[in-house]
Amino acid sequence: MHAALDRRNLLRLSAFAAAAAATAGARAASGASAGTAARTGPTPSDWTSLGRGLAGRLIRPGDASYDAARRLYNPSFDGIRPSAVAYCANPSDVAECLTFAKRLGVPVTSRSGGHSYAGWSTGTGLVIDVSRMNTVRAASGRAVVGAGAQLVDVYDRLAARGVSIPAGSCPTVGVAGLTLGGGIGVVARKYGLTCDVLESLQIVTADGRVLTCDADHDPDLYWASRGGGGGNFGVAVSFTFRTHATRDVTLFFLHWPWSRARKAVAAWQAWAPFAPDAMWSNLHLSQDPALDLQIGGLYLGPRAECERLLEPLIAKIGREPSSRYVVQTSYRDAMMVEAGCPSGTVSQCHRAGTLPNQTADGRFPRDAFSAKSHMAYRPLSSSGIGTLVDRIARPGRHTVLLDALGGAVGRVRPDATAFPHRGALFSVQYYAHRAGAAAWLRAAHAAMGPHFGDHAYVNYIDPGLSGWRQAYYGGNAGRLAKVKATYDPGRLFRFPQAI
Numbered sequence: 001m002h003a004a005l006d007r008r009n010l011l012r013l014s015a016f017a018a019a020a021a022a023t024a025g026a027r028a029a030s031g032a033s034a035g036t037a038a039r040t041g042p043t044p045s046d047w048t049s050l051g052r053g054l055a056g057r058l059i060r061p062g063d064a065s066y067d068a069a070r071r072l073y074n075p076s077f078d079g080i081r082p083s084a085v086a087y088c089a090n091p092s093d094v095a096e097c098l099t100f101a102k103r104l105g106v107p108v109t110s111r112s113g114g115h116s117y118a119g120w121s122t123g124t125g126l127v128i129d130v131s132r133m134n135t136v137r138a139a140s141g142r143a144v145v146g147a148g149a150q151l152v153d154v155y156d157r158l159a160a161r162g163v164s165i166p167a168g169s170c171p172t173v174g175v176a177g178l179t180l181g182g183g184i185g186v187v188a189r190k191y192g193l194t195c196d197v198l199e200s201l202q203i204v205t206a207d208g209r210v211l212t213c214d215a216d217h218d219p220d221l222y223w224a225s226r227g228g229g230g231g232n233f234g235v236a237v238s239f240t241f242r243t244h245a246t247r248d249v250t251l252f253f254l255h256w257p258w259s260r261a262r263k264a265v266a267a268w269q270a271w272a273p274f275a276p277d278a279m280w281s282n283l284h285l286s287q288d289p290a291l292d293l294q295i296g297g298l299y300l301g302p303r304a305e306c307e308r309l310l311e312p313l314i315a316k317i318g319r320e321p322s323s324r325y326v327v328q329t330s331y332r333d334a335m336m337v338e339a340g341c342p343s344g345t346v347s348q349c350h351r352a353g354t355l356p357n358q359t360a361d362g363r364f365p366r367d368a369f370s371a372k373s374h375m376a377y378r379p380l381s382s383s384g385i386g387t388l389v390d391r392i393a394r395p396g397r398h399t400v401l402l403d404a405l406g407g408a409v410g411r412v413r414p415d416a417t418a419f420p421h422r423g424a425l426f427s428v429q430y431y432a433h434r435a436g437a438a439a440w441l442r443a444a445h446a447a448m449g450p451h452f453g454d455h456a457y458v459n460y461i462d463p464g465l466s467g468w469r470q471a472y473y474g475g476n477a478g479r480l481a482k483v484k485a486t487y488d489p490g491r492l493f494r495f496p497q498a499i
């Protein structure tokens, strides 16, 4: 009984970690990331010679793979038709594409896993896709990961070496978009954000140079690449991360009747951000299709210790869970569960197809959704809790997901990396399916604004967000603008919320 219930929730869990403002985003993506029409415009023979010069593959309209190549994770953006998608095989291919785009005035967009909530990894110009550069190598406490690697492959290949990096849940998210925007995940309270373990990156800048940036070389670009958001400064091709050794972990999923929702929010927010670093959890409030209340999480330790740590939370909620699933498992299997692939193979945990990062037996679905977010710097008051619970209880198909922060994430200074939200207690995602989603999302987000404040996470990029610079970057916005002016003075890399 638990297994079926939990599998369903886990699948949803991985979807909730997403979000998008679908329709508005589609419009913005087609109009803006590629909105500036080429002044001269490449001829068909220009495209042919670009394709011939690449070690990788250039896919153009008319190619049998074109429709598959242009699609992102969220089908809401399927209407956008790039002039070409370049599956670059190496940094020189990327440099070649950038030179072409500049010479002929073609709008250019970088793409790794294609999960941009706003669809801003596609456009009507040239999409530079890095997914062929997806090797994962680990040795001596470091992992070198190609910018096109997807999270399921990163976890799986590192697990074979007994190590891992802190990263996100969705198996098909690309390591590039995730890292450049920060990277929140189920072991972040223990090991930090993905960008916190980034030691260096290789990136191709607008002038075609391939730079290796770290604390001593191009340190400002290195700093900006740790939370400043994808698509802004260049095309990343490789990342070097510090790894941690893996061990068995405990997963848990607890449900209560909806009548406990207010008590659960109050108890969870007073517990989760302040628990020991090894304990991560989220609170999931859903109307999809019926009201549902779940607290799930991962503890980096044995089951008995996890059960003990859950006791004060359960006591505060004031009632034993109506269903309780707590299991000790391997680190790798836990990541597969969190990915929404608890019973499949790694190969099945991909998108189906023949393009890079797709597999013949892939069955990981795409998802049409839209979403908005907040970063909560303070606990909700009882009136804030009431508003939140009331919004979820309204008709529709939607979820609010609170992910605990604190721990190692909070011990880094807000200006040490470009990710500024070190003081946040948890992130908040409002997630809804497409039909009728926009009205509910806007209203719920607006109703919670006075309670949560105006902070947002750039990886949950939101085309409808006003004041986005301050919301995403806080006090780091000024330094990010200087880095942009230094490395991309001609603004080759642009989209509606580009720095």
Ligand SMILES: Cc1cc2nc3c(=O)[nH]c(=O)nc-3n(C[C@H](O)[C@H](O)[C@H](O)COP(=O)(O)OP(=O)(O)OC[C@H]3O[C@@H](n4cnc5c(N)ncnc54)[C@H](O)[C@@H]3O)c2cc1C
Pocket (backbone or CB within 6 Å): 014, 015, 016, 017, 018, 019, 073, 109, 110, 111, 112, 113, 114, 115, 116, 117, 120, 121, 130, 147, 167, 168, 169, 170, 172, 173, 174, 175, 176, 177, 178, 180, 181, 182, 183, 184, 185, 229, 230, 231, 232, 234, 235, 236, 237, 459, 460
């Ligand atoms: C289902 C789902 C689950 C998610 N789960 C999590 C989670 O657990 N934790 C979390 O923190 N976030 C999560 N996210 C958000 C995710 O981190 C962002 O959407 C991220 O930007 C996706 O990266 P990507 O490479 O897959 O996407 P893409 O759409 O390819 O890229 C996102 C942005 O980065 C740019 N970019 C892509 N590749 C490069 C490159 N090589 N160099 C420079 N810029 C580049 C793109 O132009 C775009 O602006 C999730 C999203 C979804 C849809």
